[in-house]
Structures are given as structure tokens and as C-alpha cells.
Amino acid sequence: MKAQQFQIEQKETNDSYILSLAGELDLSVVPQLRSALEPVMDRKDQKLVLNLRELSYIDSTGIGIIVSILKYRDGIDAPFSVTDIPPTIQRLFDLTGISGYLTEGTEQ
Amino acid sequence: MIRLQIPSHADYIDIVRVCLYGIASKLSFSYEDIEDMKVAVSEACTNAVLHGRPAEEGGSLIDVTFQPTEAGITIVVKNDGPPFAHQEITAIAPPLQGIEISELPVGGLGIYLMEALMDEVSVQSNDNSTEVILTKYISE
Numbered sequence: 115m116k117a118q119q120f121q122i123e124q125k126e127t128n129d130s131y132i133l134s135l136a137g138e139l140d141l142s143v144v145p146q147l148r149s150a151l152e153p154v155m156d157r158k159d160q161k162l163v164l165n166l167r168e169l170s171y172i173d174s175t176g177i178g179i180i181v182s183i184l185k186y187r188d189g190i191d192a193p194f195s196v197t198d199i200p201p202t203i204q205r206l207f208d209l210t211g212i213s214g215y216l217t218e219g220t221e222q
Numbered sequence: 223m224i225r226l227q228i229p230s231h232a233d234y235i236d237i238v239r240v241c242l243y244g245i246a247s248k249l250s251f252s253y254e255d256i257e258d259m260k261v262a263v264s265e266a267c268t269n270a271v272l273h274g275r276p277a278e279e280g281g282s283l284i285d286v287t288f289q290p291t292e293a294g295i296t297i298v299v300k301n302d303g304p305p306f307a308h309q310e311i312t313a314i315a316p317p318l319q320g321i322e323i324s325e326l327p328v329g330g331l332g333i334y335l336m337e338a339l340m341d342e343v344s345v346q347s348n349d350n351s352t353e354v355i356l357t358k359y360i361s362e
Contacts, residue, residue: 138239141268142232160270171239173264174331181318181328202257209338210331211316215323 118170122150131160136168139176147179155183158192167198177180184215224288228267230274233329235267238286242297245288249295251360258339259297259358265332266354267300274352275303292357294341302351 120137131154139147154162164180180196187194196216199207207213226241228234239260246256265347270284285300317334318326336343
């Protein structure tokens with residue numbers, strides 16, 4: 115098992131602010147993710163995108179953060195989407211039910 | 223039986239996953255089952271870190287034991303401290319469903335995932351410690 119260190123790569127395009135996550139997202143990296151999110155949570159002009167292509171692990175802590183982003187962005191009527199979800203992570207999204215909100219709620 | 227003791231801190235939960243991966247691979251669990259167990263065991267450790275007795279009160283270690291059996295493995299995660307809220311999950315429905323986005327719960331998913339990903343889950347608490355017992359059977 116490769117224990118790749120958690121990393122966040124940030125990229126801004128014309129209409130989106132993309133955070134690409136890599137490695138393992140668990141309780142130990144919550145402060146790191148929250149501080150990366152903080153300055154962009156209120157950006158209504160930009161679509162907030164979480165790209166999970168390189169994410170190898172997530173648990174309820176990470177899913178909880180995604181739920182809180184969903185709620186916040188929905189509350190201020192700003193777009194948010196999660197892209198490139200690996201199959202093992204998709205399975206957990208399906209089990210918890212969050213996938214329904216990710217596709218129907220905010221994508222487009 | 224294999225025992226692992228980690229400081230009650232989030233930085234060590236990945237060590238438990240690495241250890242579990244090694245043991246479960248040796249027992250011929252499938253890739254999917256190992257991934258499931260990694261999440262379930264991490265959830266138990268996360269609860270132990272968040273709800274266990276803080277280091278300054280003398281409760282600074284989490285005990286993880288891996289007990290291979292003929293049918294699979296039982297993993298016990300034990301921490302010092304008062305029990306955390308635990309309700310037996312009777313409904314199979316995913317917790318995040320049929321609710322308005324603004325009403326979605328941010329927490330409480332950990333225990334649900336443990337129940338969903340393991341074959342058996344039980345939580346035993348007394349005034350001083352909490353044990354989460356997770357069992358997974360090797361699927362044929």
C-alpha cells in the first residue's frame with residue numbers, strides 16, 4: 115500500500131476554482147483542507163470544484179466536509195461540484211447517500 | 223493475536239490502516255473487503271481520538287487488536303474515556319437521503335459506515351473505557 119501524503123493543488127480558471135485532492139483524506143488533514151477552502155467558500159462568481167482523481171482514501175470525516183461545503187454553497191446560492199470520483203470513493207458516497215446530492219443538487 | 227498501540231492523535235490513524243492492510247492481505251481478504259475494513263477501523267479510531275480521554279487526563283493511547291479467526295478477522299479498538307453516543311442502526315437506508323440540503327447532518331456518518339462496511343459491529347462501554355468490536359468474514 116502506497117501511503118501517499120495528502121496534497122491539495124489549487125487552480126483557477128475563467129469560471130471555476132478547482133481544488134484537486136491527492137492521497138488520504140482523514141481526520142489528520144482536516145485543518146489543511148479547511149484552510150484551503152476558507153478563502154474560496156464565499157466566491158459566488160466562481161464554481162467551486164473538488165477534483166478527487168488522485169484521492170486514494172476518504173472516510174466520514176472527509177464526507178462530512180463535503181456535506182458542509184454542499185450546505186454552505188447551497189445556502190449562498192453558489193455552484194459546487196465534485197468530479198473524477200474514484201470507484202472506491204464513489205461506493206462510500208453511494209452508501210452514505212451523498213451521491214444523490216452531488217449529481218442532482220449542484221452539478222450543471 | 224496482533225496488538226498495536228497508538229497515541230490518541232489523528233496523525234497515527236494511517237498507521238492503523240497500514241497495519242490492517244498487511245494483516246488482511248495475508249489472510250487473503252479481497253481488495254474490496256480490505257478497503258471496507260480500512261474505512262471502518264479508521265472510523266473507530268477517529269471516534270476514539272475525538273471522544274477519548276485527552277492526553278492531559280491520562281488517556282493518551284488507543285489499543286488496536288487484530289484477531290484472525292478461521293472465518294475472518296475481529297478488530298477491537300479500545301480507548302480510555304466515557305462512552306460516545308451510539309445507537310444501533312436498524313434502518314438500512316443511507317443517512318443522507320430525502321432531506322433538504324440545508325438539513326443534511328454533517329456528523330454521525332462514522333457509526334453508519336462501520337455498520338455498513340463490516341459484518342458485525344458492537345460497542346461496549348463502561349465508565350472508563352470504550353471498545354468497538356468489528357468483525358469481517360472472508361467472502362468465498
